Amino acid sequence: MISIFLHMVKQPVKKTKHLLPYCLGGLLLLFAFTTPSFCQFYFGRNKVQYEQFEWQVLSTDHFNIYYYKEEHDLVQLAAYYAEEAFNELEQKFNHTIISPIPLIIYSNHIHFQQTNVLPMWIPEGVGGFFEFLKRRVVIPYSGKLEEFRNVIRHELVHVFMHHKIASVARDIGLWDTPYFPLWFVEGLAESWSEGWDSDAELIIRDAVLHDYLFPLDSYELMQAGYLLYKEGQSFLQFYENTYGADRIRTLLENYWRYESFEDAMTAISAKKYSQVTDEWKLDLKQKFANNLSKESVLKPNEFQITEHGSNISPDYYIDKDGKRKLIYLSNRFGYTDVYSRTDKKKKAKPLIKGERNAGYESLHFLQTGFNVNSQGQLVLVTKSGSQDVLRVIDIESRREITSMQQSDLVTIRSPKWSPDNTKILFSAQNEAGYMDIYLWEINKERVIRLTADLYVDRSPCFDPSGKWIVFESDRTSKQNQKGSNLFLLDSDTKEIIQITDNNAINSKPVWSSQDPGVIYFLSDITGTMNVWTASLNLSDFPSIDHTVQLKQITNYHTGVYDVLPVNSDTLLSTVFLKYNFQIHQLPIQPDTSLISVQTRAVKTDYSGIDLPSTLGISRKENRPYKMKYSLDFAQTAVAYDPIFGFLGGAQLSISDVLGNRYYHFLLANTAETSSEIMDRFNVAITLVDLTHRSNFGLGIFHFANDYFDPYQGFYFERSVGVRGALNYPIDVFHRLEFSTSLWSSIKDDYFSKLKTAYLVSNYFSFIHDNSLWTYTGPIDGWRFRFTFGPAFDFFKSHIHNYTVLFDFRYYWRFHRQITFAHRSLFWLNEGTDIRRFYIGGSWGLRGYRINEIYGSKYVLLNNEFRFPFAESIMVKFKKTGIGFAPVRGALFFDIGNAWDYEFPGMRGSFGFGLRGNLLGGLVLRLDIGKTTDFHKLEKGLFTQFFFGWDY
Numbered sequence: 001m002i003s004i005f006l007h008m009v010k011q012p013v014k015k016t017k018h019l020l021p022y023c024l025g026g027l028l029l030l031f032a033f034t035t036p037s038f039c040q041f042y043f044g045r046n047k048v049q050y051e052q053f054e055w056q057v058l059s060t061d062h063f064n065i066y067y068y069k070e071e072h073d074l075v076q077l078a079a080y081y082a083e084e085a086f087n088e089l090e091q092k093f094n095h096t097i098i099s100p101i102p103l104i105i106y107s108n109h110i111h112f113q114q115t116n117v118l119p120m121w122i123p124e125g126v127g128g129f130f131e132f133l134k135r136r137v138v139i140p141y142s143g144k145l146e147e148f149r150n151v152i153r154h155e156l157v158h159v160f161m162h163h164k165i166a167s168v169a170r171d172i173g174l175w176d177t178p179y180f181p182l183w184f185v186e187g188l189a190e191s192w193s194e195g196w197d198s199d200a201e202l203i204i205r206d207a208v209l210h211d212y213l214f215p216l217d218s219y220e221l222m223q224a225g226y227l228l229y230k231e232g233q234s235f236l237q238f239y240e241n242t243y244g245a246d247r248i249r250t251l252l253e254n255y256w257r258y259e260s261f262e263d264a265m266t267a268i269s270a271k272k273y274s275q276v277t278d279e280w281k282l283d284l285k286q287k288f289a290n291n292l293s294k295e296s297v298l299k300p301n302e303f304q305i306t307e308h309g310s311n312i313s314p315d316y317y318i319d320k321d322g323k324r325k326l327i328y329l330s331n332r333f334g335y336t337d338v339y340s341r342t343d344k345k346k347k348a349k350p351l352i353k354g355e356r357n358a359g360y361e362s363l364h365f366l367q368t369g370f371n372v373n374s375q376g377q378l379v380l381v382t383k384s385g386s387q388d389v390l391r392v393i394d395i396e397s398r399r400e401i402t403s404m405q406q407s408d409l410v411t412i413r414s415p416k417w418s419p420d421n422t423k424i425l426f427s428a429q430n431e432a433g434y435m436d437i438y439l440w441e442i443n444k445e446r447v448i449r450l451t452a453d454l455y456v457d458r459s460p461c462f463d464p465s466g467k468w469i470v471f472e473s474d475r476t477s478k479q480n481q482k483g484s485n486l487f488l489l490d491s492d493t494k495e496i497i498q499i500t501d502n503n504a505i506n507s508k509p510v511w512s513s514q515d516p517g518v519i520y521f522l523s524d525i526t527g528t529m530n531v532w533t534a535s536l537n538l539s540d541f542p543s544i545d546h547t548v549q550l551k552q553i554t555n556y557h558t559g560v561y562d563v564l565p566v567n568s569d570t571l572l573s574t575v576f577l578k579y580n581f582q583i584h585q586l587p588i589q590p591d592t593s594l595i596s597v598q599t600r601a602v603k604t605d606y607s608g609i610d611l612p613s614t615l616g617i618s619r620k621e622n623r624p625y626k627m628k629y630s631l632d633f634a635q636t637a638v639a640y641d642p643i644f645g646f647l648g649g650a651q652l653s654i655s656d657v658l659g660n661r662y663y664h665f666l667l668a669n670t671a672e673t674s675s676e677i678m679d680r681f682n683v684a685i686t687l688v689d690l691t692h693r694s695n696f697g698l699g700i701f702h703f704a705n706d707y708f709d710p711y712q713g714f715y716f717e718r719s720v721g722v723r724g725a726l727n728y729p730i731d732v733f734h735r736l737e738f739s740t741s742l743w744s745s746i747k748d749d750y751f752s753k754l755k756t757a758y759l760v761s762n763y764f765s766f767i768h769d770n771s772l773w774t775y776t777g778p779i780d781g782w783r784f785r786f787t788f789g790p791a792f793d794f795f796k797s798h799i800h801n802y803t804v805l806f807d808f809r810y811y812w813r814f815h816r817q818i819t820f821a822h823r824s825l826f827w828l829n830e831g832t833d834i835r836r837f838y839i840g841g842s843w844g845l846r847g848y849r850i851n852e853i854y855g856s857k858y859v860l861l862n863n864e865f866r867f868p869f870a871e872s873i874m875v876k877f878k879k880t881g882i883g884f885a886p887v888r889g890a891l892f893f894d895i896g897n898a899w900d901y902e903f904p905g906m907r908g909s910f911g912f913g914l915r916g917n918l919l920g921g922l923v924l925r926l927d928i929g930k931t932t933d934f935h936k937l938e939k940g941l942f943t944q945f946f947f948g949w950d951y
Contacts, residue, residue, distance in 0.1 A: 043769045043783045045121045046729035049114050049693045050386030055625035062086045066104045070431040073454055074141055078105050085153040094249055095164040102136045102657050107433035108410045112140030116659035116690045127151055130158040143435030144456045145474055146482050153193035168253055178255045183216050187232020198524035202576055203230045206558045208284050210578045223885050238280045295557040303584040308332040310581040313369035314564055314572040317376050327372055328583055333816055334772045334780055336365040356770050358731035359384050373417040379424055381412045388412035404440050406447055414459045419466045427458035437471055459508050464516045467491055470509040499534055499548045514568045528559035552595045627656040662688040670705050680704045697725040710836050715749040737765040759800055763789030775917040776888050777950025779819045783809040801831025823862040823951050842946035845896045847909035847931040855898035865891040884916030908932050923949050
């Protein structure tokens with residue numbers, strides 16, 4: 001479950017909202033963690049274990065909840081929400097789960113990104129996931145109670161669905177469980193968890209209005225990210241309301257009887273599947289047509305300032321020349337950057353580049369904003385290491401003036417300057433998960449906490465006098481806790497006064513610079529987010545019966561995301577339009593048809609309100625976490641290692657529930673006769689520990705195999721030894737790796753005496769990777785690896801061999817979709833028992849067979865001009881189709897060669913290639929061109945077809 005859908009438009013119609021369940025079967029060769037080959041071909045961003053959590057376990061009726069001690073209050077909420085959801089889903093699915101469900105809770109997203117349940121680095125858009133092999137649910141607390149409840153429910157729908165389908169398959173003796181379309185899986189999780197909200201309304205309205213509501217079975221929808229979730233949710237809610245929830249349960253239980261999902265839906269609905277989907281689309285159009293009769297729609301480019309990508313969080317200041325400059329966040333080139341521009345006609349210029357170095361690891365796109373004061377100083381939030389940092393930057397000089405990072409504050413959101421430019425208000429989340437309001441007094445170098453409770457308090461803003469602070473919070477009456485309301489905080493007395501009281505989302509309040517008694521804010525009272533005002537008379541505020549006038553200012557069909565009053569008749573706003581966010585300068589036009597209501601401002605004290613955590617659960621038991629291991633996979637396998645040759649036998653892996661420690665076992669035998677059985681056992685045991693920032697692996701092994709080496713021919717070798725590896729992430733983009741091996745080797749070449757060696761090898765590596773990827777590979781940033789490693793022979797007291805690797809890859813971005821990619825690769829292997837490298841093929845020197853160019857040394861220079869070729873290519877069948885989307889083209893020019901002794905000169909190739917992403921995960925590659933030795937061109941064209949990501 002993604003924390004909020006808005007993050008998913010960071011790269012439109014591209015990202016997925018949910019990490020698909022991953023298969024640990026891919027870890028078959030994890031013994032290679034302790035070999036040089038583990039280090040020598042791997043890039044990627046790092047998962048850094050900044051914290052050492054003291055894990056506890058809370059056992060309830062149906063869950064084992066894993067949490068750390070700072071989350072004591074939060075885990076009580078999690079227990080209540082989880083048990084509440086279990087009881088409801090048990091009825092909805094007509095199914096129960098007997099064994100406890102593992103639920104792992106993190107108090108914030110930065111802590112969540114450190115989880116080892118998933119082996120890969122987790123991006124900010126992931127707000128929780130269900131790992132299906134061990135049925136683990138892993139969830140961070142975003143700071144908002146209702147969102148926390150919905151994410152728990154969303155992932156538990158996945159748990160119930162997976163368990164029910166597996167139970168049906170087991171009962172009828174099916175080896176393979178039926179595969180449901182992803183839109184159905186995620187749509188059901190959305191529908192049976194959070195229900196319909198203004199986010200869902202916004203995206204479906206925009207899709208219908210701008211005609212990008214894709215057919216449910218289309219390949220385009222598979223690639224559409226968050227739209228897939230909401231289309232699935234919309235259809236299933238329509239289907240449940242029209243045909244009943246019992247039909248959905250019947251589908252889950254009987255899908256296996258039919259050849260396709262379409263056939264199953266047709267039979268269970270007693271109506272053609274295509275007819276049912278047509279009914280759904282017609283229902284949407286009729287409903288939205290009624291809305292459109294009362295709402296406004298922006299015309300193309302009307303009042304629009306920005307274009308390309310998504311552009312949000314507008315602010316402005318007056319520069320030294322008296323010009324008004326617009327400042328905003330944009331992901332137009334993939335990375336999140338801060339841009340500035342003077343007007344619509346002039347080109348926007350990047351002011352601050354984010355997501356490329358450790359100090360600006362993230363700018364939290366669509367999760368927080370920034371603020372500019374009257375002196376042209378920008379305050380923004382960046383993620384740096386284990387915490388967020390507030391940075392104050394002078395816009396003209398682009399120099400950082402000061403910064404604030406406090407050890408007990410993990411995530412920071414929504415900074416705002418005080419009127420005198422000496423203080424900064426912000427909301428922040430501590431290690432316990434509490435999201436509260438803080439005040440940073442810059443000159444006094446201190447931070448003051450203004451609120452302190454489990455309710456979420458965010459988006460604070462000073463009034464022009466500096467006395468009152470308006471903020472949004474869910475500290476409201478029980479019937480309205482699904483929404484958020486606006487409150488005033490007296491900066492002198494710390495008294496809190498509620499000024500709105502409804503079940504809507506009322507957010508992002510900001511005071512008018514023209515009228516100190518008017519607060520602009522966003523609200524979804526009418527179904528989608530639009531701009532409203534709250535008018536107060538601050539001269540007698542707060543009187544006992546103070547009236548607050550609420551008035552709707554805008555009434556746009558697809559809603560508004562940001563609001564900033566520029567003057568009495570103009571707003572800077574972010575509008576959702578064609579699956580993107582764009583900044584508009586909207587006029588404030590009086591409209592008597594819009595809603596205007598009155599409410600009362602009342603003093604509040606919600607410290608005594610019962611949170612769900614205080615309600616009873618029949619069984620609760622706390623205990624410290626102790627590692628208990630369970631099976632990840634067990635299977636037979638055949639593999640080839642360049643050092644150990646062919647390995648066949650059984651492999652098994654076990655790990656603890658948090659994924660912090662793994663044990664891997666290999667048992668094989670390569671005997672060809674019964675007399676060799678005891679002599680030819682291959683055994684390897686490996687421990688991989690991910691608990692600390694420095695990850696390490698230890699292994700022991702015994703291998704006895706026949707091998708073939710192009711330099712030594714056929715031989716038998718027995719190797720017995722130990723191996724170790726250490727991985728130290730400096731930050732998300734850089735890491736150090738070290739591996740060492742100590743082993744004895746006895747070789748028999750069948751013609752001469754046995755050769756005995758006692759060897760130790762050490763490999764050191766430095767890696768950098770801040771690359772930005774698209775569907776077929778990297779498109780921006782750069783990657784680098786340097787590895788050096790000698791092996792020493794104790795028996796002969798000299799260097800046995802050594803290896804040097806240099807791999808540099810850079811991506812020059814000329815346009816949003818056009819990149820020039822370069823790779824410089826050099827490898828040297830000298831000494832005894834050296835390895836031969838093959839550099840031909842689609843991933844190396846194109847135009848040559850894989851085994852055509854080889855040697856113990858090589859140099860390779862790849863150059864590629866990458867550009868969009870086609871949005872998609874589809875092959876349609878009767879009931880389904882296979883598609884590539886998108887398809888990218890490439891003009892390439894390669895230079896390189898491999899050799900053993902004397903350098904033979906360079907070879908080269910050039911040509912044209914296509915790369916297509918198949919089903920979202922497999923990249924197929926086609927290259928056509930000519931080869932040359934730089935004296936002449938070879939006759940004819942070569943054609944190479946392979947699979948794999950771009951370098």
